[in-house]
Amino acid sequence: MEIVLKNISKRFGAVRANQDISVAFYSGRIVGVLGENGAGKSTLMKILSGFQAADSGEIWLDGQRVRYRGAQEAVRAGLGMLQQDPLDVPAFTVLENFVFGNPNLANPRQKLAELAARFGFHLDADALCGQLSIAQRQQLEIVRLLALGVRALILDEPTTGISAEQKELLFSTLRRLAREEGMTVLLVSHKLEDVIALCDEVIVLRGGRLVGRTSMPTTPQALVAMMFEELSPIDARPSLPLGQTALRVESLHLHVDRLHLHNLNFSLRGGETVGLAGLDGSGQEAFLRVCAGLLRPQRGRVCVGEQDFTHRSYRDFRRAGVYFTAAGRLEEGLIAGLTLTEHVALTDEGDDGAAWINWIDAEKRAAARIARYQVRGQPYSPIETLSGGNQQRVLISLLPEHPRALLLEQPTRGLDVDSTRWIWQQLEARRQQGAGIVFSSAELDELVTYSDRILVFYEGRCVEVADVRQTSADALGHLIGGNF
Amino acid sequence: MDSVLQNTLNTVVSNATPLVIAALGETITERAGVINLSLDGSLALSAMVGFVAAYAAQRSGVSAPVALALGVTSAALIGALMALIIAWGGITLRRDQVAVGFILTLLAADLAQFLGQDYTRIPGPTFPTVPVPFLVDLPVVGPILFRHSLFVYFSYVLLIVCWWWLFRTQGGLAHRAIGERPASAYARGVDVNGLRYLYTILGGALVGVAGAAFSLNLKPGWANPPSMRGDGWIALAIVIFGGWHPFRVLLGAYLFAALRAFASAAQRSGDVGIPLVLLNAIPWLAMILTLVFVSSGVLERLLRVLPRAVQNRARALLRSDPPAALGTRFEP
Numbered sequence A: 001m002e003i004v005l006k007n008i009s010k011r012f013g014a015v016r017a018n019q020d021i022s023v024a025f026y027s028g029r030i031v032g033v034l035g036e037n038g039a040g041k042s043t044l045m046k047i048l049s050g051f052q053a054a055d056s057g058e059i060w061l062d063g064q065r066v067r068y069r070g071a072q073e074a075v076r077a078g079l080g081m082l083q084q085d086p087l088d089v090p091a092f093t094v095l096e097n098f099v100f101g102n103p104n105l106a107n108p109r110q111k112l113a114e115l116a117a118r119f120g121f122h123l124d125a126d127a128l129c130g131q132l133s134i135a136q137r138q139q140l141e142i143v144r145l146l147a148l149g150v151r152a153l154i155l156d157e158p159t160t161g162i163s164a165e166q167k168e169l170l171f172s173t174l175r176r177l178a179r180e181e182g183m184t185v186l187l188v189s190h191k192l193e194d195v196i197a198l199c200d201e202v203i204v205l206r207g208g209r210l211v212g213r214t215s216m217p218t219t220p221q222a223l224v225a226m227m228f229e230e231l232s233p234i235d236a237r238p239s240l241p242l243g244q245t246a247l248r249v250e251s252l253h254l255h256v257d258r259l260h261l262h263n264l265n266f267s268l269r270g271g272e273t274v275g276l277a278g279l280d281g282s283g284q285e286a287f288l289r290v291c292a293g294l295l296r297p298q299r300g301r302v303c304v305g306e307q308d309f310t311h312r313s314y315r316d317f318r319r320a321g322v323y324f325t326a327a328g329r330l331e332e333g334l335i336a337g338l339t340l341t342e343h344v345a346l347t348d349e350g351d352d353g354a355a356w357i358n359w360i361d362a363e364k365r366a367a368a369r370i371a372r373y374q375v376r377g378q379p380y381s382p383i384e385t386l387s388g389g390n391q392q393r394v395l396i397s398l399l400p401e402h403p404r405a406l407l408l409e410q411p412t413r414g415l416d417v418d419s420t421r422w423i424w425q426q427l428e429a430r431r432q433q434g435a436g437i438v439f440s441s442a443e444l445d446e447l448v449t450y451s452d453r454i455l456v457f458y459e460g461r462c463v464e465v466a467d468v469r470q471t472s473a474d475a476l477g478h479l480i481g482g483n484f
Numbered sequence B: 001m002d003s004v005l006q007n008t009l010n011t012v013v014s015n016a017t018p019l020v021i022a023a024l025g026e027t028i029t030e031r032a033g034v035i036n037l038s039l040d041g042s043l044a045l046s047a048m049v050g051f052v053a054a055y056a057a058q059r060s061g062v063s064a065p066v067a068l069a070l071g072v073t074s075a076a077l078i079g080a081l082m083a084l085i086i087a088w089g090g091i092t093l094r095r096d097q098v099a100v101g102f103i104l105t106l107l108a109a110d111l112a113q114f115l116g117q118d119y120t121r122i123p124g125p126t127f128p129t130v131p132v133p134f135l136v137d138l139p140v141v142g143p144i145l146f147r148h149s150l151f152v153y154f155s156y157v158l159l160i161v162c163w164w165w166l167f168r169t170q171g172g173l174a175h176r177a178i179g180e181r182p183a184s185a186y187a188r189g190v191d192v193n194g195l196r197y198l199y200t201i202l203g204g205a206l207v208g209v210a211g212a213a214f215s216l217n218l219k220p221g222w223a224n225p226p227s228m229r230g231d232g233w234i235a236l237a238i239v240i241f242g243g244w245h246p247f248r249v250l251l252g253a254y255l256f257a258a259l260r261a262f263a264s265a266a267q268r269s270g271d272v273g274i275p276l277v278l279l280n281a282i283p284w285l286a287m288i289l290t291l292v293f294v295s296s297g298v299l300e301r302l303l304r305v306l307p308r309a310v311q312n313r314a315r316a317l318l319r320s321d322p323p324a325a326l327g328t329r330f331e332p
């Protein structure tokens, strides 16, 4: 399908999410839509697929001007979009999700099985959708949209939160759809490697404007140059003399759900950073939570400094200077509905154990942190109105200045290159003050760049990569796949 | 079968019927993501209005069936009107549904007492018992299930229709989806708030019918304080107990009525050696225990033994999670 956008503009209050964007996409091509967080990618794609209305501008499909009210009409016109968070119904079975919204489908069970088999998806028609992985839910959305007869597919950040194999499967599916069926595929991403691996051409958005279009192959440097106006230089990462043991785990045994961690020993010293690698659910999340006092091991000891903390609460861990932040920013880390000031008050006063809140003072401290951590928001902004990158900045700003150990679960998940670098500057500063850092990440480059040592988890087993400087991201990838 | 036992079970079914109708109505509403907390007041008000309408119609000389039909219709309208206020407050005015429901239930209960005070303890038209030909002759179940008033048969039909609609039709998928994940339903072209209005009003109308089932059949007439006071809250609890599934809701209502019958029988005989307070608490205790059982890991472990296809169906039947979007607003 040939898609032409003419002069699309959209604003949210003062934010100009899309400014006068004109662009065309052609059949059989996979086009990457690249840009840092907040560049306006999602907004443009939502306008194209009927989820939002543009303030002005025109959409032409195969030479016809279209105006739709709602996503359903866009689907009928042949345009389907996979949202960042798949728009399915978790309480429905896979089959029910497949059928819902497509009443004219004859023999849906067979159709679902056919489509799934064709692309090598494993979708159990009777399983509950809420129990599937993100990747499977994406697969379900893809086959659902295909069954509805879409001729163009838009995917918003589909590679966030899925494993490398699943990503390969997704990409090969998209390639086949473009090559064999002449579908137009638009891949929204802020990850260069995804775009380079998959796309035939790339358009780049920055600050709501279309700033570039280029055919592949091209170099990452060329893309980065288009995405960012200026680059903050990468700081050389000094090795520090190691301090005392901050955290020690001895012969840890842990069973949670299907995961078994077995006889794990680990110690963290002040001034070092340890990266945790592994596919989602390989044990690194559980391990971090054990270190933070959030999960009780079945056997083994957890020591903070020289003291045994095995049966102490998370609160005691915090008092002793061990802090944890979870990957789910709004689910576990921050509290939707509370403002920045309230977060500051909750964190600071909570730790002092004071009963009364001095709001004037709390607001001052919130404002100070906003300035210092360059958060785009106000002390009175509810936290959920901030963008992901700014939420992460708040989360980091709530960590104390001189912790003993920081336990961070995917601290830069979903952030653009600039924000990631900025977060690491803050973490490095704390490391230089003597803190030990343990972090998990799905980005191999990040692990190799910022760690002194790396623990690789695979199905609850764990190996250590002691000399990170001699290890490439490739070698690490092999370990993560279980080739110890 | 022992005819005393048969009679008892027959009474249990008829006693449970208003609860069944009200709880199924609430199930329809909550499955759409709206919580109508005004049940207790709605039941009282619609019972009163239904009785007064039927009584007045009969006095003015119309035949008994017409008077009864008028009574049920006006009761249903009252229930629908209460639900409309919930929908309007919760959806259009974007107020908290729980708060609106609470205020409404208090208001309606008082209104029923105030407006009904001239109609207390007077005889009026009632629904007769109409055995179903042939079915009533079935061994064992015939006399228990098919020797009742029309309300009971209506509850059977309602049960089947409810279940079939929710789990066997595209319309039912949309119905459940707007209670689970309205954004997904919206993306598939469903008019979320329009349907929420519809199902709230429909559910409310059924609560109204349940009110009429009290005042025109089960406990004919009107009294101050009304005899069904508290039953609205019980119906709400039964919806939770029933895991928002029509069959379990029915089961919950029957179980509750049976335990109540047992408690009052034990009280009458007076020599069971259990304190009265405890006897009255039995239905509630049983409900809490079942809820704990359903939501504990025991059930999941039992389910895992079953073959996969059956497993999912059993899980849908035994689930105890409320609709994920219950009580929330949706703005496209």
Ligand SMILES: Nc1ncnc2c1ncn2[C@@H]1O[C@H](COP(=O)(O)OP(=O)(O)O)[C@@H](O)[C@H]1O
Residues within 6 Å of the ligand: A012, A015, A016, A017, A035, A036, A037, A038, A039, A040, A041, A042, A043, A044, A387
């Ligand atoms: N519904 C909304 N309300 C207010 N602002 C929004 C909304 N959606 C997006 N924005 C703002 O518009 C800008 C572009 O957002 P988005 O299109 O999501 O960017 P991207 O997908 O490239 O990260 C951001 O500044 C974002 O905060």
Ligand SMILES: [Mg+2]
Residues within 6 Å of the ligand: A041, A042, A043, A156
């Ligand atoms: Mg986006």
